[in-house]
Amino acid sequence: MAYGYMIGSIPITTVQRLPSYLRVAREMRRQGREVVSSNRLGELLGLEAVQVRKDFGFIGITGLPKSGYQVEELVLAMEHCLCWNRVRDAVLVGVGHLGTALLGYRGFSAHGLGICAAFDIDPALAGKVVGGITVSPMDDLEPALRRLEVPMAILTVAPEAAQEVALRLARAGIEGIWNFTGCPLNLPPQVIVQDQDIAIGLAVLSAKLSARDRQGAAIPRGDVPD
Amino acid sequence: MAYGYMIGSIPITTVQRLPSYLRVAREMRRQGREVVSSNRLGELLGLEAVQVRKDFGFIGITGLPKSGYQVEELVLAMEHCLCWNRVRDAVLVGVGHLGTALLGYRGFSAHGLGICAAFDIDPALAGKVVGGITVSPMDDLEPALRRLEVPMAILTVAPEAAQEVALRLARAGIEGIWNFTGCPLNLPPQVIVQDQDIAIGLAVLSAKLSARDRQGAAIPRGDVPD
DNA sequence: GACTGTGAATCTATTCACAGCG
DNA sequence: CGCTGTGAATAGATTCACAGTC
Numbered sequence: 031m032a033y034g035y036m037i038g039s040i041p042i043t044t045v046q047r048l049p050s051y052l053r054v055a056r057e058m059r060r061q062g063r064e065v066v067s068s069n070r071l072g073e074l075l076g077l078e079a080v081q082v083r084k085d086f087g088f089i090g091i092t093g094l095p096k097s098g099y100q101v102e103e104l105v106l107a108m109e110h111c112l113c114w115n116r117v118r119d120a121v122l123v124g125v126g127h128l129g130t131a132l133l134g135y136r137g138f139s140a141h142g143l144g145i146c147a148a149f150d151i152d153p154a155l156a157g158k159v160v161g162g163i164t165v166s167p168m169d170d171l172e173p174a175l176r177r178l179e180v181p182m183a184i185l186t187v188a189p190e191a192a193q194e195v196a197l198r199l200a201r202a203g204i205e206g207i208w209n210f211t212g213c214p215l216n217l218p219p220q221v222i223v224q225d226q227d228i229a230i231g232l233a234v235l236s237a238k239l240s241a242r243d244r245q246g247a248a249i250p251r252g253d254v255p256d
Numbered sequence: 257m258a259y260g261y262m263i264g265s266i267p268i269t270t271v272q273r274l275p276s277y278l279r280v281a282r283e284m285r286r287q288g289r290e291v292v293s294s295n296r297l298g299e300l301l302g303l304e305a306v307q308v309r310k311d312f313g314f315i316g317i318t319g320l321p322k323s324g325y326q327v328e329e330l331v332l333a334m335e336h337c338l339c340w341n342r343v344r345d346a347v348l349v350g351v352g353h354l355g356t357a358l359l360g361y362r363g364f365s366a367h368g369l370g371i372c373a374a375f376d377i378d379p380a381l382a383g384k385v386v387g388g389i390t391v392s393p394m395d396d397l398e399p400a401l402r403r404l405e406v407p408m409a410i411l412t413v414a415p416e417a418a419q420e421v422a423l424r425l426a427r428a429g430i431e432g433i434w435n436f437t438g439c440p441l442n443l444p445p446q447v448i449v450q451d452q453d454i455a456i457g458l459a460v461l462s463a464k465l466s467a468r469d470r471q472g473a474a475i476p477r478g479d480v481p482d
Numbered sequence: 483g484a485c486t487g488t489g490a491a492t493c494t495a496t497t498c499a500c501a502g503c504g
Numbered sequence: 505c506g507c508t509g510t511g512a513a514t515a516g517a518t519t520c521a522c523a524g525t526c
Contacts, residue, residue, distance in 0.1 A: 035493090035494065035495095037460070037463045037464050037467050038463070038466075038467035038470065038471075040463065041494085041495080042460060043494090043495065043496090045459055045460055045463045046456050046459065046460060048459050048463075049438075049453060049455035049456055049458075049459045050440070050453070053438065053455075067506085067507065067508090068507085068508075069506095069507085074440070075440055076440055078496075078497065079508095080496085080497065080498080080509090080510095081495095081496070081497080083508065083509065083510090084495095084496085084509090084510085086508095087508095087509070087510085092508085092509085093507080093508055093509085094503090094504080094507080094508075095502075095503045095504055095506075095507045095508045095509090096503080096504055096505085096506055096507050096508085097504090097506090097507075098506095098507070098508085099508090111463065111466070112459050112462045112463055112466065113462050113463075113465070113466040113469075114462060118462070118465070127356075127357045127360035127361055127387075128357050128361070130353075130357065131353045131354050131356065131357030132357075134353035135353055135354070141455055141458050141459075141462075142462055143458065181465065182461070182465070205465060205468070206461050206464065206465045208457065208458065208461055212275075212276075212279065214276070214300070214301055214302055222461065222464045222465060222468070224457050224458075224460055224461035224464070225457075226454065226457040227275060227276070228452065229275035229279075229367055230272050230275055231434065231450050231451075231452040232275075232367050232368075232369065232434065232450075233271055233272065233274050233275045233338050233367075234263070234268060234271055234272060234450055235408075235432050235434055235448065235450035236338045236339050236340065236344070236367075236368055237263045237264070237266065237271045237274075237337065237338055237339075238263050238432065238448045238450070239339070239344070239407065239408070239431060239432045239448060240264075240337070240338065240339040241263050241264035242431070242448070243339075244264065245264075261515085261516065261517090267516085267517080269516090269517065269518090293484085293485065293486090294485085294486075295484095295485085304518075304519065305486095306487090306488095306518085306519065306520080307517095307518070307519080309486065309487065309488090310487085310488085310517095310518085310519095312486095313486095313487070313488085318486085318487085319485080319486055319487085320485080320486075320525090320526075321484075321485045321486045321487090321524075321525045321526050322483080322484055322485050322486085322525080322526050323484090323485070323526085324484095324485070324486085325486090483526105484525100484526090485524105485525085485526085486523105486524080486525075486526100487522105487523090487524080487525100488521100488522090488523085488524100489520105489521095489522095489523100490519105490520080490521080490522105491518105491519080491520070491521090492517100492518080492519070492520080493516100493517080493518070493519085494515100494516080494517075494518090495514100495515080495516075495517090496513100496514080496515070496516090497512105497513080497514070497515085498511105498512080498513070498514080499510100499511095499512080499513090500509105500510090500511095500512100501508105501509090501510085501511100502507105502508085502509080502510105503506105503507085503508080503509100504505105504506095504507090504508105
């Protein structure tokens with residue numbers, strides 16, 4: 031047990047699909063729908079039905095033959111698994127373009143995340159209110175972290191500062207860092223780092239487009255049926 | 257050949273690692289370093305050296321025993337593979353928080369992406385300049401696409417509008433859509449869709465933190481060595 | 483000696499095939 | 505039937521082990 035590819039007792043690949051299951055399940059709950067089959071979910075999300083059933087098995091959800099899965103049970107089980115039923119506090123460090131966008135995003139509470147403080151190295155930003163949060167100077171980082179006991183940090187500083195700031199966060203007792211800098215962070219293993227590199231998605235798209243350009247697109251532009 | 261998990265002749269997993277190799281290789285070139293071993297690269301990126309060698313094999317790079325790989329050759333080969341040596345035009349649809357952040361990001365040109373137009377449904381935004389780009393009304397979308405022959409679109413509209421706008425893009429001849437809406441898009445197969453769901457990374461981090469909370473952290477807060 | 487390059491082995495994820503149940 | 509649940513098979517990714525080269 032406790033293999034590297036598992037989070038607790040759940041494969042990482044399953045955890046990665048949880049957000050889309052949860053999105054659909056919440057939407058169905060909103061519409062008053064009570065049960066759903068693995069087949070229907072798979073169809074909506076472009077997955078095999080058996081994949082859906084395996085995933086649900088991993089998070090301990092059991093369905094009913096003939097009818098399917100209880101929508102409410104799905105929502106609760108997945109929220110529990112991700113801890114998205116309560117809000118976990120986070121600080122955001124680096125109020126540039128990306129940091130500003132994240133501070134302005136209103137959807138994080140549905141994902142169990144509440145940004146409670148923001149910091150930036152630029153003294154001109156200190157005191158400014160961005161997305162409802164007052165930006166603090168970097169000197170206040172450690173005192174604030176120790177006072178608030180925040181478990182998570184969102185790292186949106188410039189690449190040059192990434193490692194240094196991450197180390198400060200680690201020393202101040204941060205448990206998890208959501209790393210948007212694109213730089214690999216070198217930290218003691220008790221700090222959980224999740225890299226969020228937007229360039230990866232762009233690389234996959236670029237490579238697919240390039241591959242198609244090279245072999246010549248069979249279908250000319252513009253003929254999508256209505 | 258041409259298996260589903262391949263892009264052209266390269267496994268998707270390899271393509272996903274290309275951006276980090278490229279980042280390091282470009283930085284080394286900047287520092288005037290001429291050769292690098294798979295061992296050193298692996299160490300910097302937290303990968304096994306043999307993984308690095310396999311990946312380079314897939315994109316047709318060959319190294320020299322004893323010395324390693326030519327940094328310049330690495331950069332050129334990876335840029336070619338991703339088509340990141342020239343700029344590919346894109347339109348951005350949906351100038352909300354996220355769209356604004358992406359319009360403000362100056363790093364896309366290094367990733368082969370140039371945003372040449374932006375659109376939003378809100379008439380109040382039309383004519384405003386965001387990140388150097390003048391926002392156009394949605395009615396101008398199709399004429400602009402046909403005039404500019406843009407191959408790519410960045411979709412940052414609200415989830416409710418995602419499918420409808422994506423279909424308009426597809427009908428206007430868009431080849432690839434970078435989809436930030438979190439909604440799965442249902443489009444004809446000649447349109448390449450790359451989903452960029454920020455909630456996935458957050459889910460993995462949340463699950464790791466939750467798993468650790470449950471089994472009780474062995475190490476108390478704050479004792480990171482200097 | 484210090485590297486690269488690659489077939490074989492292992493590990494992981496997905497898919498198949500089908501048993502079981504209401 | 506029309507579903508779920510799961511062992512077995514397959515496909516895919518990584519790692520091992522080592523041959524080859526400068």
